[in-house]
Amino acid sequence: MYRSFLSWRYLVSRPTNLIGIVGILVGVGALILILSIMTGFLEESRRTVRGTLSDLIVCPRQGERSAKSVVSDDPQALLRALREEPRVAAAAPQLLWGGIITQRGEMGKNYERLLASSSLSHSGLLAIQLVGIDVDGVGRLAWPLAALAARRIHGALPRPALQDELDASAFLRSLVGDEPGQDWTVAPPNPLFPFLPPRRTGLGRPKAGVLIGEQLFSDLGMRLGQVVEIGTAVLDPARDDWRMNNREFVIAGTFRTRENETDTGRIYLDRRELADFLGQTRGYTQVLVRLSDYERDAVAVSEDLRARLSERGLIAGGAAYADGRLELKTWEEFRGNLLGAIENERVLMGIMLSLVLVVAGFTIFAILSMMVTEKRRDIGILAALGATPRGVMALFLMVAFWDALLGGFLGAVLGTWGALRIDAIERWLSSTFGIQIFNRDVYLFDHIPAVVQPLWVGAIVLGAFLCTLRFAAKPAIRAALLDPLEALRYE
């Protein structure tokens, strides 16, 4: 009983103990705060990065020799093989190419003025990524009507297993609101519109519709239905040289993802239209695959598919899987460097901040060592009254225990509160000191993400306890080994 009683009395009667408590508080609080923010960055980055990629991405090296022949630029055989796999929910091809928005089109003279005032281009050219996708517009439009009719006659009609971009791409699915919890949007709320057959707007070839990023749309002062000219370089096989090709498109809609790079640099259009724009030199660049259960099947399915596709000559692959890994990747492998970098940063931050706890431990060591020296007479008195050496050691360890308990608890509370209110704290600091702490233009998200993981909080507090008790052990043992008579005679 005397250990807890006396240790608490020693703690509250000596102001220097506050230094030890504050040290642990700062260490625990900083660790929780920083790790929560880094975890938030990691999860936000995963979501952001994930949003643009499907579960698996297949990029066959077209034209190269495979096990059977040369890898074809027609995606149909590859799509059939992928869709045969029961764990694959959908697969759809994509054609990616680069282009520029030229000065002609309806923007005319306003274009240069707008471009000069825009932050999007520094050379008078607006580079954009053209993404050609397949959308089974007829199937998607026809099904609701067919379902309505069938219900009247036969009851509910099962939804057909469509396998186009909207099924295969997690990103585009989220844009049309199929994915819960996303705040990306598309306007007008009918993304099928651009991918209906090109509409006639006058003489000449009908202009196809494009879906343009909202940031780009508003920065250039565009409007829906406006014609925009896009130029690109196309390889001319006859001359074995590059030539420019321009075409006019109609702005049929916009999308908004809150990612600056995507909202300013990407344009969606029909894949066949883009292939035609490129002079039929390319049919597709990659195939996006969505799995029924990514978390469960990703690794197994990707290994199986690499082997199967390589065997059938649909990817160049090689006898060794290592080669096939370049052509078929999970989205995490695709973004491995970025995610790995953030994860490494988190680990390094954690290690560096843990050193704060070590410093706090040294502080505890110093404080307890001083206390043992000051309390030598008390130790002798306790021994004379019947305290055992083990009891004396436990007494001083309990002082450290109280330090760790108070410092750890308060640090956990402050660190957690700080992580949950980090945005408000950042805004207050920025406005008070006139500095910008978090530049929202730099990052892909407009708030400081923070995820508090209770398990981590518990582990950090436990680590603080163990560190404190470890550093307290030596002075406590020294107290236990004191000769009572020597202690009593200490002046």
Added chain:
Amino acid sequence: MLSARGVKKSFPLASTRPRLWRRMLRSLLELPVTVQLALIALNIERKPRTRGPMLEVLHGIDFDLREGELLALVGSSGAGKSTLLHCLGLLDRPSEGVVSIEGRDAWALSLDERAHVRNRKIGFVFQFYHLLPELTALENVMLPGMIGGSRLDFHRNGYRERALELLERFGLSDRIAHRPEELSGGERQRVAMARALVLEPAILLADEPTGNLDSATAGIVLDLLLEEQRRRKLSMILVTHDEKIAHRCERVITMKDGRIVPSA
């Protein structure tokens, strides 16, 4: 008659045949069978320390304390009185010899058992009070009770009530919440006495209890101490260099140069 060495060799008998072992000790000390002994010290030797504070040496001390006896240990400064007291009180291990308390060789016990004996069987009153400065008078008196057992034992045995009763008897009922720095020398020594008596020990060891007090206060404190000894029939050793105090005790043992001076 058994030699000291012979007695030492018979130590296993202390636990297996305690009565026989006590008879053997009595025969060595030439004591009649009817005398009950609280403490026996046999052939106590204390050699000089190689480190730590310098202590007086002891040579071949044979000593007994009867139950309920008030014994004075006198001698000039450096005679070895305090050293002997510390050996008897299990604070300092003798280089040689036996200290038997209630028929058990105290220095053969484990650390924890010896601590238990110091807590339950022995009460100490020091010259310089040795109170814990962070605790109040009441808490200082309760401290042996806190050390000796769990919280449940503390409350079950009513140690707080005992402490309050002792402090009231010693005239300190209005000082129980005061810390030692707020008490006078006499008040501190009375708190120390109450602490020594709270667990009703069998043996009380007082090392110059009035040595740090003025004469008036010393008289009051001594009267209180001796009254308690009589009332409880405590076996008590009082170390003093004051002959007047010694003459108030039942028996006086004189020490000189680490030895007991045989009585005339």
